[in-house]
Amino acid sequence: MRFNPPTSWPDVPAGWMPPVGWMPNPSWPPAPAAWPFWLSDDGQPLPVTFAPDVPAWDPRAVVQSGSPSAAGTWPLAAPPVSDDALHARRRALVMFGIGVAAFLVGAVSAILAGRSSSGGWIWTGGMIVGAGLFVRSLVQYRATRTAGPAKPRSVALVALGLLVCVGTGVGALVSVVNPPQVPHEAGSCWTTLKGDSIQAVPCSGNHQYKVTQLVDDQAACPDASVFYVTLDSGKIGCLVDD
Template sequence: MRFNTPPAWPAAPDGWSPQPGWTPDAQWPLPEPGWTYWLTDGGLPAPIVDFTVPAWDPRAVGAPLAAPVMGAPLGNVPPTGADPADVDPAEVAAAQKKALGVFALGVLVFLIGAGSALYAAGSSGGGTIWTGGMLFGLVLFWRAWRMHRAVRSVGGRGSTIGRVAVAGGAVACLVVGVLALGAMADDSPPSAGELTGSCWSDASSDMLDEVPCDGPHDYKVIVEVSDAATCPDESPFYVELPDTYGCLVEE
């Protein structure tokens, strides 16, 4: 593999290549969009395997991956803009399957995250799972789209089964995602006038979370008042909302 210096940059010595973390001089002009910084020994564009570093960084390219790696594209995907005549059709077909695999993994992760949001509705648990799951699922969708775009640029068109699978996965994620967002919105604290009879549990940072009364809880609101100082003697604690307070008793 060798570095392909952009023509607008100063000429580099023979055999020179940037080291990990190297940054070009800010005064150098930008190369044309889609410039291929790395070439294989045969002169073909090297595959991008890591989109988290600049394209000129040697960590951005490498050999095909032998196994799926979470957070990275799968396998040797032809780079966007490569000449279709220089790409083996078998590699295109394999890249299509791998792009579909990344998308399927994204669907699975997204649905697990959204499903945990539905399960956790009305309680204080599950936030890390659904937040991380849904966000990581979106990252995988983005990577699958990048891989698919690269495959299309070299003549790949995909199969009818693949298109149906992608459409079905997208619809499932959309439906479950909307339901999860609705559940999260419904899990907001009660408004004034709805505190009496609600149940609460201790959370982190000296905060309280409202929880279902038919499950484990630490406190229950016995009366709602406009001034916390007027809570009954048997209620040493209170939960505060704008313009109202709920007097709590331990349960």
């Protein structure tokens, strides 16, 4: 190979090559963009590496290893991955993990709350926050494509996180939209809602009253009953504080 200085630079002796660390005179005009500083013996430009600490006129910049391409020349080396791109990719993965955690907390809370009288709609906010973090992490991750392809382990973890969130999210929505039905029978628990309405709730959750006896006439309720409720069966449920 031989050194090929820009035409705006002084001529060099035949066979001369810049030594390592050599710098052109600051008074010389800048080299044209993508100028081929190195030529093969038959005059073809040689590819160089993209290294910030090795200028293109340095003989170390010439690619010396690799497999010849189909054209018979050495392939260009890939540009180095910047630290900023790697850090941005890590931040995107961390954001995705936080989104998974927020989504799962919201979904599990919605499932548990959906079994109570208060319902679980308020807890779906955590699912919405988690979904928003998913979108932000995806946008940020796509912006780091210069960092190269994702590692298989990262892809597997992201796929697993999405799968778990989808399954848990579906369960949460089903629990909120279709809460479990509480049987209206003796021993069932009830609580008051806004206004004068009353609703059967699981006895394992918060409640105020319990049906102790089923009668056909409210007058048959024992003295301990604070009031009564008409059940779906047509029976009267005598309620006591519980």
